[in-house]
Amino acid sequence: MRDVSGFVETRQQLLTLKPNHRMNWIGFAVAHHLHSNASKAVEILEAFEGTLEDDYPPENERCEHSEMLLYKVSLLEESGSFERALEQLHKKEPKIVDKLAYKELEVSLLTKLGRLEEANKLYRVLLSMNPDNYRYYEGLQKCLGLYSESGQFSSDETEQLNALYQSLSQQFTWSSAVKRIPLDFLQDEKFKEAAVNYIKPLLTKGVPSLFSDLSSLYDHPGKADILENLVLEMEHSIRTTGSYPGSDVKEPPSTLLWTLFFLAQHYDRRGQYDVALSKIDEALEHTPTVIDLYSVKSRILKHSGDLTAAAALADEARCMDLADRYINSECVKRMLQADQVTLAEKTAVLFAKDGDKHTDLNDMQCMWYELASGESYFRQGDLGRALKKFLAVEKHYTDISEDQFDFHSYCLRKMTLRSYVDMLKFQDRLHSFPYFHKAAVGAIRCYLKLYDSPKSNAEEDEMSKLPPAQKKKIKKQRKAEARAKNEAESKGEESTASGVSKPGKRNAKPVDPDPHGEKLLQVENPMAEASKYLKLLQKNSPNSLETHLLSFEVNMRKQKFLLAFQAVKQMLKLDAENPDSHRCLIKFFLKTGSMVTPSTVAEKFLWNVLEAERPSISQLQNKSLEEANKDFHDRHKGSLMHRAAYAEMLYVIDPSKKSEAIKLIEDSTSNVVPTNGALGPVREWKLKDCMAVHKLLDTVFLEPDAASGWKSRCAEYFPYSTYFEGKLSSATSQPSRKIAENGARLNHAMGQNELIDVKLDAFKNLSVS
Secondary structure, X not given: OOOHHHHHHHHHHHHHHOOOOHHHHHHHHHHHHHXXXXXXHHHHHHHHHHOOOOOOOOHHHHHHHHHHHHHHHHHHHHOOOHHHHHHHHHHOHHHOOOHHXXXXXXXXXXXXXXXXXXXXXXXXXXXXHOOOOHHHHHHHHHHOOOOOOOOOOOHHHHHHHHHHHHHHHHHOOOOOHHHHOHHHHOOHHHHHHHHHHHHXXXXXXXXXXXXXXXXXXXXXXXXXXXXXXXXXXXXXXXHHHOOOOOOOOOXXXXXXXXXXXXXXXXXXXXXOHHHHHHHHHHHHHHOOOOHHHHXXXXXXXXXHOOHHHHHHHHHHHHHHOOOOHHHHHHXXXXXXXXXXXXXXXXXXXXXXOOOOOOHHHHHOOOHHHHHHHHHHHHHOOOHHHHHHHHHHHHHHHHHHHHHOOOHHHHHHHHOOHHHHHHHHHHHHOHHHOHHHHHHHXXXXXXXXXXXXXXXXXXXXHHHHHOOHHHHHHHHHHHHHHHHHHHHHHHHHHHHHHHOOOOOOOOOXXXXXXXXXXXXXXXXXXXXXXXXXXXXXXXHHOOOOHHHHHHHHHHHHHOOOHHHHHHHHHHHHHHHOOOHHHHHHHHHHHHHHHOOOOOOOHHHHHHHHHHHHHHHHOHHHOOOOHHHHHHHHHHHOOOOHHXXXXXXXHHHHHOHHHHHHHHHHHHOOOOOEEOOOOOOOOEEOOOHHHHHHHHHHHHHHOOOHHHHHHHHHHHHHHOOOOOOOOOOOOOOOOHHHHHHHHHHHHHHHHOOHHHHHHHHHHHHHHHHHO
């Protein structure tokens, strides 16, 4: 409950009542620590130590006492008493069991005291114990004055770092980290040399995760081009001579396979999907029995926009190893992305406990599945089921919080005090994790849709046309149906609760009374529900632009303009040049500017606040909304999404300029990004952005002809996209469509074992051919 002052008071009373219990002393100390009084907590622990005998602890309590001593030292460190903490640590060394924690605490204190020479030696000792711990390398760099938060170093610092890691690599020859870390700070020729030495052994060995390991380097300017040229040289040399450039050692045939595998992922990352697919297809022809090739091809197809073919290929990979849960999960995710929800459910439960119970996925708190399923239902317009999935994830977080209750007494009893405090800090930020953020965002979007288009409106319109007698009759009939349904549900719950399990049989699981989320759609005030989740996002994800965008949408609908203005200011603070920030800014001042002269006290207050605040917004200083919109366009002429935002606001400000706004979007061009040695053009436009522009033309501008023209144009840019019906996608390609249809028909018509047999036979025929 985080009533920390009450916790201190309660613990003090418990200690007064039973001072001979160790747990009461420890609980009182932890209470003061949580109350931000670490020095008082140290005093309590020392008072407790004063009650112990000199030969304490006995053999069976050594670990617990050791943890208490380490906790006391960490408290001294937290309160800034570094000298005293180090003194206590050295004094109590014989009684501390966890020697690794002892060394890590000691090196932390030495660093904070500025005794860098001693810390340097200790970090090297720690590295000899674990040469793949990145934190130790980071600490060693700090001791030598060679650490930078931004990762930017001068040429002298780079030289020193390079010399450091070369000496470390000779000492720790088996360490992967000591070879990988230099790739982050080396540049140009030295980077090229280090990259060659790092990549070659891993390609020879056949490490599938090599690209994932190097993917962070793609954010460093120029390094992606160097990696591309390097690997292309290796590929050419292996094809022609059978060995790496400048080497006489013949490579095994698998080296070419993993080189092609790396290049396929490289070109996928750069958006050159045709080249990526050609590389992965060549790798499949080389060795068609490697499952990773199918998984990566599925991922490339997903990025290129062909979700149906990606799901079919992921299913092929799954059938090659039916015992692999990860491949099964990846297949399920691809199916949900392609909106094949029923098929995904059948595939997912293959690894569930009962084999055919969908509820097991909920019991296992399988949140990635529920989020992907909820997003799929939302895309399909099934808000009830989407809400059910999103709210299930929210309930998991409540359960996680409740599951920790037992640890409040357990940790004090077992003296795992440092872990206990870490757990409490973790619980404080529990709702800031990505899965909860996605679930809350999904739920809010569902409630916004419910508010914008309530289902009951159509029924009410029909009811209003009926004569009073018929209205009364229909209302009575609905009440009777609802009563009967509730009685049936309550009977079902009672029978489930009172059912006694027979020997050797499992208890029947309770039946879900609302499997399709219909009751969730009957919420009386969608905005109140949306606000509940919005508050959690504002508290736990304040640095997310999406949080404030949703806050703006909710508060504008609730007519709470000051809260909406607060959201706009937060968006401008986080990213003023974002298209969504610009849209919200223009929409807000357009809405408030069209308000009549204020009459009530609240309206006058709002008017005064906006008059005082508007000059502080740099985008609107001495400018009209039209001028601010034009300036935004001038700053971002080359960006498709910024042009689309400008065009939309141009139309919103002045509907008569609709044709001009549409022409602005249609005149957009996708520039080619220059690359060094890339095997094809890399265009700036992204598939996701082009889909958003198409929806804008179709739903906001309500221009089906313009939307159709945009779709035809994007079908050329994205030939694999099913959304734009590109010529190479499974939506238009006859063989691909036939495979997808056959796969779907087989999955529905056959049992799982028969399906596997058919697919394995097909795969064997492919291998033979």
